[in-house]
Amino acid sequence: MLLIPCPWCGPRPQTDFTYGGDGTVVRPAEDAPQAAWADFVFVRDNPMGPHRELWHHSAGCRRWLVVERDTVTHDITGSFKPGEVPS
Amino acid sequence: MRYSFLSLARNALTGHRDWPPAWRSPEPRASYDVIIVGGGGHGLATAYYLAKDHGITNVAVLEKGYLGGGNTGRNTTIVRSNYLLEANAHFYEKSMKLWEGLSEDLNYNVMFSQRGVLNLAHSDAQYNAFGRRGNAMRLNGIDAELLDRDQVAAMVPDLDCSPSARFPVRGGLLQPRGGTARHDAVAWGYARAADARGVDIIQNCEVTGLIRVGGRITGVETTRGVIKAPKVGLVVAGHTGHLAAMAGLRLPIESHVLQAMVSEPLKPVLDTVVTSGAAHGYISQSDKGELVMGGDLDFYNSYGQRGNAPALEHVVRSIVTLFPRYGRVRLMRFWGGIMDMTMDGSPIIGTTPVDGLFINGGWCYGGFKATPGSGWVFAQTLAKGHPHRLNEAFSLDRFASGHAIDEKGAGPIPGAH
């Protein structure tokens, strides 16, 4: 069971969270073309290695957070509030 | 040497010293007509049908590890064609028909065991949904039977069918022709048969780059050097996204871990494959005697090929809840595999925007059953340069165009199959 550090609550078991997928995809402008929207909804980098991803602390503070986790080792190297993610 | 009881007996007399290798271990040549990346069941089947049906034998299968060491070697071996949507139904049924003659075709016993696959329904709503699916199957020419609770109880006596169960059994959808097969044998059988037709199977050869010239594929870089080919097929399951990125492609795929487990071997206790979507678990018994079980994904991107406890526990909870008799049976091993989860739960088999590069992937957690059919249509796609009627719908551009094949209706979430 992963131990996910919530920026608000501290480290919590994975079972308290809901996974939200790739946290780097950006919702397009409302008037962006269909192709951009299809990209946002369907297409992913799916990297082997560091991955920034969304998790929802659903059994805790109910905040969404951005976790930086290696998809091979599962090591977590960062956890951020949305909007405070370093580039 | 053809395999048969007679040849086995003859070799017994000579202490089995004369069996030839099942496949050669050739050095890679400088170029091939077709390169298949990935020596799992699908890649090997593709090579076999390329040679057998299309006469294309100058083919290499490149495998980074050992043959069948990917998902082919780690899946729960359920074979079925019980799909609702037409594209799926026709494709998987083609695969089922190939299974039915596969051991003979390959001259290798893949132990295809049509013991029936039973999906449990736990409510009227689910029972009706299964009924609709079963009826769609029947209209698509596929066997299906809708069982009520008593029929289920008679067929699977160890199942808790009491009305007081947490998720009472209402009935089930049975596909009698569904069942299991010996997973490793499928890889080995295809490898041996492809090798016999001249295909080079090259193990311990990892593809590290895809070589493109002016939007066309011309070959691959590997840990054993550059190998040229005008056509390259990616058949790497959980690594599809990783390989496609080498050609600059991003895919509607995420890689996730699915876990499976086996119990200690038991004398026969379970003669059917039983699955419960509501309880998130499925189970069968292998010919060697272990109970083979699996369930849901771990639900986060992973290339770890190992799982974590919660998903595992959930599977066992559901199995013990459905089958209270198995509580004292011990588990002896669990493991994980990397699934290429697509955004609609259906595979992608066909061409790509890169000329000469073809993809066969996105099998989610249901591609073992597709192995023969997948190889068969993909061989045709590679040979002709365009998809067969049976895999036309599984195109890469279906997402952008709104033609997703969403069997579960789960939407663009890479978690369903």
Next chain:
Amino acid sequence: MPDLARASARASALATVSRPGVGPDCGVRLSERPADALVQVAVPAAARAAVADALGHALPDPLTAIDIPGKSTRLLWVSADQWWVEARDGTAPADLAARLAAAGARPTDQTQARVVVHLAGEHTRDLLAKGWALDLHPRAFPAGACAQSSLAAVSVMLAAVGGGAYDLYIPRSFAQSLWDWLLDAGAEFGVGVD
């Protein structure tokens, strides 16, 4: 117009559960402690001071719960800029909510959304540890700490209230189910209901 007295007739979510008596060797004792008001409040940063004024106490830090001295009111942190105000002094939820709204916060009445169960006894931690993944060692979770997490697959709030006792805030619809679980899981230690 019918009987207005009915309005005060709150029916507990635990009205029909089994309630074994407290024996001499009960390792865990449960009791239901309905709050008079439990208001969830989102407090915009600008309204913090006003809200503290209205409550007569500063809002607690993350992961802590404070019993306001001299008042039967507890403040619990629930999320970024969100707290629960729990009153046991007869305050009506609507009045409390109105006070908070007047201070510029956004109150939501949750008084009847949660069933509050008090757990005490020497084996309380052992019982909770069967379904609660967070560390309850007094060094990690001292009196005054609170946390939301899953207990036997139900999302709950747990507050350490001192003396090895805890208050458990269970979503109402799950209360009976979780109560049954507590009795089953606690059988090893003996569970009684005060």
Next chain:
Amino acid sequence: MTTQSFRNAEGGLIDRATPLDFTFDGKAFQGFAGDTLASALVANGVRLVGRSFKYHRPRGLIGAGVEDPCGLVRLGAGDRAEPNTRATLTELFAGLTADSQNRWPSLKWDASALTGLAGRLFPAGFYYKTFISPQVLWPTYEKIIRAMAGMGTCPEGPDPDVYDDRFAHADLLVVGAGPAGLAAALAAGRLGQRVILAEQDMRLGGDLLAANRSIDGRPALDWVADTVAELEALPDVTLLPRTTVFGYHDHNLLAAVERVTDHLPHAPAGLPRQRHWKIRAGRVVLATGAIERPLVFADNDRPGVMLASAARAYVNRWAARPGTRAVVVTNNDDGYRSALDLQAGGIEIAALLDTRPEGGGALAQMARDAGLSPRHGMAVARALGGHAVTGAEITALSGGGATETVDCDLIAVSGGWAPTLHLHSQARGKATYDESLTAFVPTDPKQAHESVGAAAGDLTLAGALAAGSRAGGDDTLAPPADDHPAAPIQALWQVPKPPSGKGKRFVDIQDDVTAEDVALAHREGYESVEHLKRYTTLGMGTDQGKTSNVNGLAIMAGLRGQTIPAVGTTTFRPPFTPVTMGTFAGREAGHHFAPIRRTPLHARHDALGAVFQTAGLWLRARYYPLEGETMAEAVAREASHVRRIGGMVDVSTLGKIDIQGPDAADLLNRFYVNGFKALPVGKCRYGLMLREDGIVLDDGTTTRIGDTHYYMTTTTANAVTVMRNLELYLQVHWPDLDVSVASVSDQWAGVALAGPRARDLLARVADIDVSNDAFPFLAYREGAVAGIPARLFRISYSGELAYEIHVPSDFAPALWDALLEHGADLDIRPYGTEAMSTLRIEKGHMVIGTEIDGRTTADDLGMGRMVSTKKPFIGHVLKDRPGLTEGGRKQLVGLVPVDKRTPIPETCQIVKPGVVTGRDPVPIEGHVTAGTFSPSVGHPIALALVKDGRARLGETLHAVSPTTRVRVPVTVTSPVFVDPEGERLHA
């Protein structure tokens, strides 16, 4: 009763004052407290304990602990039987019963042993080569193969026992309570750390329990006793004997199983049988020891061939002699220690063979001093005997193969020690081959763990104590110990076949894999260790190859002409030893598999005799049957009662969300396809939500209850998803919107009051003006109902004049009672979800799962006109993709049976009338989503999704269900069967 004729009169960690009776294969025996089943069998001279997996060869005990591959029994009987249980890990208790497995009719005379005679026909993987043609015959062969395979038989019935989960946290988890582990725990414990020490054995002490060693000049067991006593006194140290750590997961979570009551003749009430510990540790010390390897020679599986360390463990720890006259064969110094201990335990050493050409360290000298005469360069070539060893054919390894025969009943073998690095490897640590040990040792840990003592490849006692102390945080603690300088081990992976060529040389003794099978795999190209494993089943048994894997891969390395590290190992996977499914499931199985959600009115429904239905985690009142009524009758009665008179239904399961803030209207406008900006205070509006891909997600009503305050309802099914989505968009995509959301699903209960007399009843109990003018369709008011503060909505799912009354949950029973009481003379009655469904089908309203099935668009459902073209909302772009807008899509329609009589089952697909359903695929026109008998129109009706359905009104199609042999000619109609103008709604 057989006497314990192989028990020494003195010594051992057994309690001779507590004799315990037990049976094996029905025969009565006695042992002592402190025994395992295995040691008690040894003490009673029982050699033959089981039959092998494939050839059904007679098998005895080979090990004394987790490594033993063969001593598998069926423990107990009936529902509590435990198949494949290792005798070496089973603590003896009074009344224990055990039976051997995989044999018929008896252990001694097993008919299937004939397969062994024809063994040549069954080399590794034989089944791949035969039973191929004709494929249709395979099922017949398969039955036979399945019956022959397998090991134990499943318990007869449902498991009667309870299992438990237990989360734990520690600064330091120590796995293994040998000298290294005890020292680590002690050091850390003294420093005030929170320590958990887990030991699979019933006793703490590890190797010291079975060895004659001394620490600090005193018997080592005294040190163990002192250490355990001190640990027990430390408040933050938890000692867990009988606890196997079996899994090492990510982020330092380790899983362990504690056998709580397995060793008790009668389990005390309330205690779980086994406990599943989930330990999150700051650091982990792996002090798991090492496992001795056997030697590979002909017929090395005969009962009486035993690991030398096991033989000495039986003698030292249990005072039980595994034989009377032994041949000891070793390739390393430790074999001498075993020979000495056996001799001291009263076993005659017939021969002591050292496979090394010469040498031996201090222990060899001690052996010579004790009168033993080691013979160098010699090995056992073949064990003699059938059901038990009767002798050994021994041979010089360098000689021409000449053999001599030594009479003996025990062959004690030592092939060297392999560190128990399973957990280290599970945690992604590396294994490096150590030439000097001829074994893999743990290196490069990837998590916060370290291996110490024998587990790290240090086989000295002083080393174990020192490394343990250091790992515990204090390297000054370690006491000195009695180690002896050792001479190097010899790598010996197989002894050549005897000149007679007789016998099978087993590598994996449980799964019957021989050195010849390894060679066959190599010959046929299955030469990767992973192929070797899968082709021959080497290491795939219940012991997971603890004694066989290294021998097997070393033999393969030899055949491939490569080094052992180049060939590599197979993957170590959890569990370290097999764990019951019950333990995995823990308490949250069966009844507690998923928590149950109940509405505040649950007890009221129960009292009214409701039949409940599961909906997700919820239990909902489905219908309230009268005496003798079928469900269909009850539902028709309830539904028609609503239309004619009035009824009330519990709608508390709806998702309810409190939305506040200046941008709330904007948020709603972005979530729903229809406009919400202009919704006035005091009004409700029905809304439809899409997913980003343009497919319908959910529907519900949202009410503006204050200027910047809204109350949203969602479907029961999507309550969680919609709430999570609101949070996602507010927190991630649109952080600029100033809105707060809170789920209030549990705070509010809801009752829908529907039917012509609904208003009459409401007027009696509510304190507001409920006239049509004052409270029109889609109006909202706050007021009191029966004195209860309530939110009142004039909305209707049934299509009737209807209201929803929401009250805080605790008041719901009072509300329900008041409505029943004041509605009694109006004849307002409760109805269930099934009647609600009938009413909605009559109105063509859709639900999640059938019409809103994750594939339908707003237009498919006939809601296209609701979709705004003036504003963006979630899904607005992708809903226009060609695939979602082209012709031929399925659209929502109604169906009426042509004969106006035959019900249309919900399982139906739809075809054209002429289409014959048989073996060939036929075109499908659509499918039924919902069907019911409509009391309002007086005949069955259905909703369906039909290709281009709206253009086919009036067409006759056939609803077919081949699985249930149903075919109903139907006419396509509008999906609204009742009150299409909505007059009742507005009445």
